[in-house]
Each structure stands twice: as C-alpha cells, then as structure tokens.
Amino acid sequence: MSTNKLFGITALFNTPDELVHAAAKVNELGYKNYDVHTPYPLHGMDSVMKLKPSKLGYITLSFGLSGAAFALLFMYWAMSLDYPMIIGGKPFFALPAFVPITFEVTVLFATLATVIGMLAFYFKFPSNSHPLHDTPYMKAVSGDKYGVCIEADDKIFDSEKVKALFNELHAKEISEVFYPAIEVANIFEPKFITLLVLIGLLTSGATYVTLNKLIYMTPFDWMMNQNKVNAQSKSLFYADGFGMRKPVDGTVARNFIPYEYKGLAAPVVPLSNPLTPTNEVLNLGKKRFLTFCSPCHGNFGDGDSRLRGQFPNPPSLHSEKVRGWLDGNIYHVIVNGQNVMPSYSSQLSRDERWAVIHYIRALQKAKNASPLEILEAKKETSSNVAP
Amino acid sequence: MNIDYSQELPVIEGRITLADIDRLIAKPLDEKPDRKFFIALSITLTLLLIGAISVTYLFFNGTGVWGLNQPVGWAFDITNFVFWVGIGHAGTLISAVLYLLRQKWRTGIARFAEAMTIFAVMCAGIFPIIHTGRPWLAGYLTPYPNQHGLWVNFTSPLVWDVFAVSTYFTVSLVFWYVGLIPDFGVLRDRTASKLKKVIYSVFSLGWRNSHRNWQHYEKAYMLLAGFATPLVLSVHTIVSFDFAVSIIPGWHTTIFPPYFVAGAIFSGFAMVVTVLIFVRKVFDLQEIITLNHLEKMNKIILVTGSMVGYAYGMEFFIAWYSGNPFEQFVFINRAFGPYAWAYWIMVSCNVIIPQLFWFKKIRRTIPAMLVIVIFVNVGMWFERFVITVTSLHRDFLPSSWGYFIPTIVDIGTLIGSFGLFFTLVLLFTKTLPVVAMSEIKAVAEGAQPSHHGGDH
Numbered sequence: 001m002s003t004n005k006l007f008g009i010t011a012l013f014n015t016p017d018e019l020v021h022a023a024a025k026v027n028e029l030g031y032k033n034y035d036v037h038t039p040y041p042l043h044g045m046d047s048v049m050k051l052k053p054s055k056l057g058y059i060t061l062s063f064g065l066s067g068a069a070f071a072l073l074f075m076y077w078a079m080s081l082d083y084p085m086i087i088g089g090k091p092f093f094a095l096p097a098f099v100p101i102t103f104e105v106t107v108l109f110a111t112l113a114t115v116i117g118m119l120a121f122y123f124k125f126p127s128n129s130h131p132l133h134d135t136p137y138m139k140a141v142s143g144d145k146y147g148v149c150i151e152a153d154d155k156i157f158d159s160e161k162v163k164a165l166f167n168e169l170h171a172k173e174i175s176e177v178f179y180p181a182i183e184v185a186n187i188f189e190p191k192f193i194t195l196l197v198l199i200g201l202l203t204s205g206a207t208y209v210t211l212n213k214l215i216y217m218t219p220f221d222w223m224m225n226q227n228k229v230n231a232q233s234k235s236l237f238y239a240d241g242f243g244m245r246k247p248v249d250g251t252v253a254r255n256f257i258p259y260e261y262k263g264l265a266a267p268v269v270p271l272s273n274p275l276t277p278t279n280e281v282l283n284l285g286k287k288r289f290l291t292f293c294s295p296c297h298g299n300f301g302d303g304d305s306r307l308r309g310q311f312p313n314p315p316s317l318h319s320e321k322v323r324g325w326l327d328g329n330i331y332h333v334i335v336n337g338q339n340v341m342p343s344y345s346s347q348l349s350r351d352e353r354w355a356v357i358h359y360i361r362a363l364q365k366a367k368n369a370s371p372l373e374i375l376e377a378k379k380e381t382s383s384n385v386a387p
Numbered sequence: 388m389n390i391d392y393s394q395e396l397p398v399i400e401g402r403i404t405l406a407d408i409d410r411l412i413a414k415p416l417d418e419k420p421d422r423k424f425f426i427a428l429s430i431t432l433t434l435l436l437i438g439a440i441s442v443t444y445l446f447f448n449g450t451g452v453w454g455l456n457q458p459v460g461w462a463f464d465i466t467n468f469v470f471w472v473g474i475g476h477a478g479t480l481i482s483a484v485l486y487l488l489r490q491k492w493r494t495g496i497a498r499f500a501e502a503m504t505i506f507a508v509m510c511a512g513i514f515p516i517i518h519t520g521r522p523w524l525a526g527y528l529t530p531y532p533n534q535h536g537l538w539v540n541f542t543s544p545l546v547w548d549v550f551a552v553s554t555y556f557t558v559s560l561v562f563w564y565v566g567l568i569p570d571f572g573v574l575r576d577r578t579a580s581k582l583k584k585v586i587y588s589v590f591s592l593g594w595r596n597s598h599r600n601w602q603h604y605e606k607a608y609m610l611l612a613g614f615a616t617p618l619v620l621s622v623h624t625i626v627s628f629d630f631a632v633s634i635i636p637g638w639h640t641t642i643f644p645p646y647f648v649a650g651a652i653f654s655g656f657a658m659v660v661t662v663l664i665f666v667r668k669v670f671d672l673q674e675i676i677t678l679n680h681l682e683k684m685n686k687i688i689l690v691t692g693s694m695v696g697y698a699y700g701m702e703f704f705i706a707w708y709s710g711n712p713f714e715q716f717v718f719i720n721r722a723f724g725p726y727a728w729a730y731w732i733m734v735s736c737n738v739i740i741p742q743l744f745w746f747k748k749i750r751r752t753i754p755a756m757l758v759i760v761i762f763v764n765v766g767m768w769f770e771r772f773v774i775t776v777t778s779l780h781r782d783f784l785p786s787s788w789g790y791f792i793p794t795i796v797d798i799g800t801l802i803g804s805f806g807l808f809f810t811l812v813l814l815f816t817k818t819l820p821v822v823a824m825s826e827i828k829a830v831a832e833g834a835q836p837s838h839h840g841g842d843h
Contacts, residue, residue: 016836039405039573040829041601042836049598054606078530078538087542097542100625104550107614107621111558115565118607119592123600127593139576141596142569144405144828219446220523 002178007131008034008151009162011171012140016042019146022169023048026148029165033154037132037141059117060110067109071102131179140173149177255349259335270328275351277358285359288352292344301363312340317360318367330357403674405828412820412827413577415670420817423669431809438803441796442517450520452796459779459791464518465629466771467801470654471511471808472552472626473647473767476619477655478504479559482566483615486608492683494826495675499666500659501563502819506811507658508556510804515548517800544628551625558618562611568594569604569825623651630774637717637778640705646698653691653737654767656684657760662812664757666821675822682750688763689744695770696738713783721777725790729773736766 013019016038023036027049036045046053079085080092090097119125132138132149141147150162159176166174186192214220229235229243238245252258261267275281290299298304301317315322322330334353337343348356369377403411420428445452455462478500485493516522528549530539539546571591578584594600627647630638660681667676706718722730740762749755781788815821828834 016834020836036598037596038598038601039596040569040825040834041605042598044836045598046602051599051602054603056603056606057610060610074530075541079541083536083538087540090542094542100547100621100628101541101550103617103621104547104554107618108554108557111561111611111614114607114610115561118603122603123592125592125594126589128588128591130593130595132595133588133593138595142573142576143409219521222521223449 002180005179006152006159007177007179008149009159009166010132010135010137010147010149010175010177011166011169012137012173013146013148013169014172016146018170019148020045020048022148022166022171025165025169026150030156031150031154033151033157035149035151037138037147037149039142039144039146042146054122056114056118056122059121060114063113063117064106064110068102068106070109071105072098075101129180131177135175135177137173137175137177145172255351256345257350259332259345261332262336264332264336267328267332270326271331273327273331273354273357275354275358277362281355281358282362284352285355285357285362288348288356289359292347293356296341300367301360302367314341318364323364323368327354327357327361330360403831405831405834408675408828408831409573409577409824411671411675412822412824413574415817416574416820417578424813424817428810428813431806431813434802434806435810436803436806437799438806441799441803442513444796445517445520445800446522450518452794454792454794454797456789458782458787458789459776461775461779462772462791463793463797463801464514466768466775467804468511468514469626469647469771469775470768471507471514471804473623473651473654473771474658475504475507475511475555475559475655476623476648476651477659478502478507479555479562479615479619480652480655481659482562483612483619486612487616491830492680494830495672495677495822496659496663496680496684497826498563498566498823499663499676499821501559501566502815502821503655503659503662503812504559505556505563506808506815507655508552508559509811510808512552512556513804513807514800515552544625544632547625548629551622555618555622558611558615562615565604565608565611566823566826567819568592569596570820570823572596573824574820620648623647630778635778635782636711636713637721637774640702642698642701642705646695649691649694649698650767650770653688653695654764656688656691657763657767660684660688660756660760661764664753666816670816670821672822675827678751678753681753681756682747685744685750685756685759688760689741692737692741692744692763696734699734699738717778717781720781721773724777724781726773726777726780729769730777733766733769733773736762737770740766 011022013022019036019038020042023045026034036042036049038045075098076093079094084092086092137147137149148166150157152159163174216224218225229237231244233243234241235243293301295307296305296311296314297317298306303314303316305311305313331353333341334348334356335343335345344353365373453463455464481493481500482497482504486497516525519525528539528546530541568591571587572594575584575587575591578587624644624647627643631640631643633639663676663681667673703718703722706714709715721727740759743749743755743759749759776791780791
C-alpha cells in the first residue's frame with residue numbers, strides 16, 4: 001500500500017542521551033528537514049536542534065487583547081448606546097461592574113486562539129495521512145524509544161550517506177519510510193448514499209417532530225394548560241356551567257359613574273359641564289364625535305346621515321331647540337338615548353361625553369354665528385398675522 | 388527551568404520502565420470491564436435515574452415541588468451549584484497552579500483531577516438551568532440580538548456567573564483535551580482493535596511525537612496553565628459575588644471571594660482524595676498515585692480547612708466589630724438559631740476534624756484519611772447550605788420568618804447530581820487514560836537526557 005517514493009530514513013535509539021547525541025550530529029552536518037520523535041518532550045532538545053523560541057505567545061497576546069477590547073466595547077455599546085438603562089444607580093458605563101466579564105472573555109479568546117493556533121497553524125492538524133503514521137517507527141517512539149528521521153526532500157539528502165551516518169551513531173534500528181498510496185474514496189458508493197439519505201430523513205423527521213409536536217407538549221408548552229377555569233371553558237363549580245361570570249349587581253365600573261336621571265324623559269336639574277373647553281378637550285370631543293355621532297348626525301351635525309337612507313335621518317343639531325338646550329340636556333340624550341337613538345353610555349366615558357358636548361357647541365357657534373361675531377373672530381385671528 | 392529536583396522524593400515508586408507505565412495505564416482500556424465495574428456502574432446509574440425522575444417531575448410541575456418558598460427563595464439549587472463548582476476547583480489547581488509552581492508530583496493525579504473538574508462543573512451547571520423550572524429558557528442568558536432590542540444586564544452577578552462558569556468549563560475542557568492529544572497518539576499506536584484505532588486516530592488529530600511539535604506544545608501548555616490559574620480564582624470569586632453583591636446580612640461581606648476560593652480548594656481536594664483512594668486501588672496504580680501524593684493533598688486540605696475556619700471566625704468578629712445589629716443578629720441566629728444543627732455540623736466537619744491531619748500517621752493512613760475527607764465533603768456541602776438558608780430564613784421582617792424543609796424532589800435532585808458525577812467518573816476510567824502517560828514518562832527516573840559529555 002505504499003508507493004516507491006521515499007519520505008525519509010528513520011533511526012531508533014534506546015536512551016535519550018544517544019538521541020541527543022544523534023540530533024546534535026545531524027544538525028551539525030547541515031541537515032534542515034529532519035525531526036526527532038520522542039514519547040515526551042526532552043529537556044534541552046530545543047538548543048540541540050537550534051530551534052527558535054516558539055512564537056505562540058504572540059497569538060495568545062493578540063487574541064487576549066482583542067477579547068478584552070471586544071468585551072469592553074460591546075458592553076459599552078449595549079449598556080450605554082443601544083439600550084441605555086440605569087441599573088442599581090450605576091452609570092451607563094459602569095467599569096467596575098464590567099471587569100468580570102471582560103476578564104472572562106479575555107481568557108476565553110486567548111485560550112481558544114492559543115490551542116486552535118497551535119493545532120491548525122503550527123501543527124497543520126488534523127493530518128492523519130502523514131507517511132510516518134502506522135509505521136513501526138511511530139509505534140516505537142510513542143512508546144519508549146527515541147527516534148530521528150531525516151526527510152528525503154532535504155537538499156543534502158543521500159540515502160546511503162544517511163544510513164551510514166545512522167550506523168555510525170549506533171542506531172538500534174534503521175528503516176526507510178515511503179509515502180503511502182493515496183486512498184481514493186468514491187462518494188457515489190451505495191453505502192455512503194444510504195447514509196446520507198438516512199441522515200437527511202432523521203434530521204427532517206426530528207425537525208418536524210420538534211417544531212410541530214414537541215413544543216406543544218407538556219412541559220414544553222410554556223404552562224399553556226393549567227388547572228384553572230378560563231373565560232370560555234366549562235365550569236364544574238357553578239350550576240349554570242359557565243366559566244365566565246357576570247359582575248355582581250350594583251357593580252360600578254371605573255370611570256363609568258351611574259347617571260342619576262337614567263330612564264327619565266328629561267333631567268330634573270340639568271347638569272352643568274365640568275370641563276373647560278380647552279384645545280385638548282375640543283380635540284377629544286372632535287375625535288369621539290367623528291367616531292360615534294357623525295355616522296348619523298353628519299360630520300358637522302347637520303343631520304345629513306352618511307347611511308344613505310338605510311336608517312331614519314336624525315334631526316339637525318343646529319335647530320333652535322338643540323341650540324337652546326343646556327349642556328345637561330344634551331348629556332341626558334347621550335346617556336339615555338332618544339327615539340331611535342340608543343344610549344351611548346357604554347361607548348363614551350363621562351369626560352368624553354362632556355368633551356363631545358363642547359365640540360357640538362363649537363359646531364353650533366361656527367354654523368350660526370352673526371356677522372358681527374365673524375368680524376370679531378377675524379380681528380382676533382388676523383391680529384397674529386404680520387401687518 | 389534549571390531547578391534541582393534531586394532533593395525531592397521520586398514521583399514514581401519502584402523502578403518501572405516506560406513500557407510498563409504505558410501498559411499499566413492503558414490496562415483498563417485494553418481489558419473488558421469486569422463484574423465489579425458493572426456493579427459500581429449500576430449503583431451510580433440508579434442514583435442518576437433518581438435524579439432524572441426528580442428533574443422530570445420538576446419540569447412537569449414547576450418549582451413548587453421544591454421546598455423553597457418565601458423567605459427562603461434560594462435553597463438546594465444554589466447550595467448544590469456552589470458545592471459542585473467548588474469541587475471542580477481542585478482539578479484546575481492541581482493541573483495549572485501546581486504546574487506553574489513546577490510541582491512534579493502533580494503529574495500522577497493531574498489528568499484525573501482535571502476530569503473531575505469537568506464532571507463537577509457539568510453537575511454544577513445543571514442547577515442554575517433547572518432552577519427556573521423551564522430549562523429551555525436559559526438561552527435568554529446569552530447576549531444575542533433579539534426582537535426586543537434588549538441585552539442581558541452585564542452588571543448583574545448572575546450574568547457574570549454565566550460567563551465565568553461557561554468560560555471555566557470551556558477552558559478546562561480544552562486544557563484537558565490538549566493534555567490528552569499525545570496520549571491518544573500512544574493509544575492509537577498501541578491498540579490492536581480496528582475500531583479503537585479509528586477513534587483514537589480521530590482524537591489524536593495526527594499527533595506524531597515530533598519535537599518540533601513538542602516545543603510549541605509545551606509553550607501552549609504553559610500559557611494555558613497561566614490562564615487557568617487566574618481563571619479558577621475568578622470563578623469562585625464571581626460565584627461568591629452572587630451573594631456578596633446583594634445587601635442581605637450574612638451575604639454582604641467582602642471576605643467572601645477569598646473565603647469561597649479557599650473553601651473550593653478544600654472541598655475539591657477532599658473529593659479528589661476520596662475518589663483517588665479507590666481508583667489507585669482498583670486499577671493497581673499505587674506506584675504512580677503514591678501515598679506521597681495523598682499526603683501532600685492532605686496537607687493542602689489541612690491548610691485550606693484552617694483558612695476556612697479563620698473565615699468563620701472573622702465573619703463573627705466583623706459582625707460584632709461593625710456594630711450592625713442586623714449583621715449581629717444573623718450570625719448569632721446562625722450559630723444558635725433554628726439552623727444551629729447545620730452550623731455545628733459545618734464547623735466540626737470543616738474545622739475540627741481536619742486538624743487530625745497534623746499527625747503524619749493519620750495523613751498516611753488510608754482508612755483514616757478516607758473518613759476525614761468524607762466528613763470534609765459533608766461539611767462543605769453544609770457550609771453552602773448554612774450560608775444560603777440561614778441568611779434568608781429570618782429577614783428584616785419577623786412576620787415573614789420561615790423555616791426551609793427540603794422535599795423529596797430536592798433530595799432526589801441532589802442524589803442525582805452525585806449519580807451523574809460518579810457515572811461520568813466510572814465511564815472515564817474505562818475510556819481514557821486516567822494518568823497522563825506522556826507526562827508521567829517524562830518524570831520517570833532516567834527519562835531526561837543527562838547532557839553529560841558531548842559539546843552541547
């Protein structure tokens with residue numbers, strides 16, 4: 001299974017001292033592409049082989065510093081810029097509180113970079129196809145022997161000379177190592193295709209079950225099913241079997257204080273409007289009027305329903321009668337309803353009804369102003385215009 | 388580098404050859420597991436099953452099945468978490484700190500202690516994840532860009548904890564694996580089984596014992612040890628911040644970080660000794676894990692136990708010296724209140740019993756040390772229990788005082804964590820070399836060149 005192409009010549013020794021001597025000799029003769037193989041690191045071998053100190057520390061340093069900078073800048077950005085929030089009275093950039101995470105990220109980056117850098121960059125791992133693998137030589141040096149290997153691509157490599165050198169050094173065993181034949185794997189092999197199909201089926205099946213079944217099952221359903229009665233569920237406790245209950249009689253909803261003349265034809269003493277017609281109140285009144293009143297009364301209260309005769313048109317809000325009413329009378333109609341008009345007490349809160357009344361008053365004024373009043377209004381508005 | 392080790396005791400007892408070392412360490416891996424192994428495994432798997440049932444029951448019903456409730460909102464979960472993280476610290480201390488201090492005796496026990504670190508951190512990691520009752524939500528602890536535009540609170544000790552423990556686990560695992568690479572190479576070249584060869588080849592990544600690799604490897608190992616040392620101190624410091632950063636009397640103490648680190652080393656060494664006593668006997672490793680190793684670890688237990696005892700005393704002193712009535716109440720309540728039984732178990736197991744290690748005879752007698760280290764393990768579990776529960780159960784409002792009683796689910800989960808730990812330890816002894824082969828060979832007698840003669 002190996003080719004005729006020579007990788008190198010190896011020699012085994014029994015003791016570390018013999019190996020140190022051999023390595024020194026090989027180095028002295030000017031070989032560059034050689035390596036020694038030992039079951040554990042031999043002290044002092046670096047200087048014998050004249051190796052430069054490892055530069056791995058620079059990878060560690062640069063990635064460690066990057067980790068520190070990344071962690072600190074990220075926390076600064078997240079806590080001070082992206083979503084600033086005061087927590088425990090600390091400043092947005094709380095340096096002392098950022099120290100632990102900065103430290104941890106530094107260590108994590110430095111460690112992973114050191115190991116990955118060493119394995120991938122220096123060792124070029126994973127490499128299980130190296131010619132030395134699976135040779136008796138490799139088995140010996142990973143046990144209790146010490147070996148040196150001179151590779152064939154060295155400039156001054158000469159098979160006979162190297163063997164002579166090793167003999168001269170009293171090597172216990174000398175052997176030639178050849179490149180292994182390259183194994184070619186056919187990806188269209190039925191076994192491999194079957195494996196791929198199985199993996200595909202398994203992955204898609206697991207995904208389907210997880211996303212469509214598993215997350216709806218207890219306990220993964222976020223406590224969806226609990227031992228309590230929901231509004232729409234059947235109750236075994238109440239005689240009528242309804243889970244949802246009506247409020248107790250006489251319950252008063254917040255902001256919906258009962259109207260004391262409810263059901264009467266006219267208020268005994270009409271209420272007076274508690275709100276001042278400020279801009280805000282008028283805007284609220286306009287909004288509610290356009291939502292609830294205008295479909296029948298028309299956008300400006302003229303009684304021109306937008307329902308196009310599908311419903312009887314209501315009277316105009318600009319009639320003498322309505323203009324002559326007190327605010328309390330209009331309020332009475334809104335709460336009680338009149339003729340076909342139903343009560344709007346559940347749609348409009350107390351304040352909203354009074355705001356709507358203010359808006360109706362404004363509409364009435366606008367539609368029925370005397371020429372003198374228009375003149376006054378113009379004077380007032382034009383006084384703000386540049387002369 | 389040029390330290391004379393000639394005055395030290397030999398690391399390996401007797402004169403065993405390098406080939407014998409390989410054979411001895413690889414023996415449990417080469418042979419089929421025997422009956423004793425299966426009996427041991429069935430016991431630990433039973434414990435693990437109890438834990439699995441407890442945890443499943445918890446997931447279905449929520450944390451109401453545990454005994455904790457106001458005012459004791461933290462109980463067994465955090466106690467077990469701190470306990471297991473602490474156990475893990477001995478491994479890193481042995482593998483990293485003793486490496487930097489050039490303590491050659493560490494080689495015999497480093498691999499095993501590192502493995503225990505990883506398993507203990509795994510046991511610890513369970514508790515923060517399950518204590519919400521909804522473990523799949525633990526993902527929210529990682530800062531990832533989400534639709535809410537929110538980030539985790541980087542100023543919270545609980546988030547520091549997530550970073551510290553996950554970094555610690557990752558770094559320990561990487562450190563352990565780096566140490567294992569040459570051993571995978573040895574196993575790959577030793578094994579006759581085809582399947583094992585494939586597995587070992589994959590994990591060895593193609594290791595070739597080349598000195599050009601050893602050079603960088605040693606450098607990397609030193610760098611990793613250099614990082615693991617401050618890391619191990621930071622992890623238990625940050626775990627102690629979970630308590631110390633709060634304002635609960637009994638937790639809000641500046642002594643917590645060093646006190647927790649000392650306690651962690653103390654409990655971790657006790658656990659390592661407990662397990663090693665059995666491992667060296669069962670796998671015939673008495674020559675590699677010698678009585679000297681155990682004695683040295685017992686000395687460390689004595690030192691750290693006394694440090695922990697000092698911390699107990701100092702807490703009381705500061706409670707008095709601070710003049711803070713709440714602080715004083717908590718400590719008097721701790722020693723003489725409803726949980727006095729737990730407090731005195733803690734003091735006797737952690738401070739009084741380890742004092743027996745002053746006697747050399749006890750340090751070197753296996754049954755005696757086994758009893759003492761088991762007491763230490765019990766005592767250190769109770770230390771965390773005392774810190775957590777006694778500080779919480781009587782808070783500022785006497786109307787909300789309570790008494791925590793664990794439920795059967797609490798206890799089942801604790802038992803389960805021991806089951807997980809020992810199951811992993813047992814599987815480890817049968818799948819990986821429990822002693823670093825390449826490291827122990829390097830410290831054998833005559834393993835290093837004498838550098839006499841020649842011109843180098």
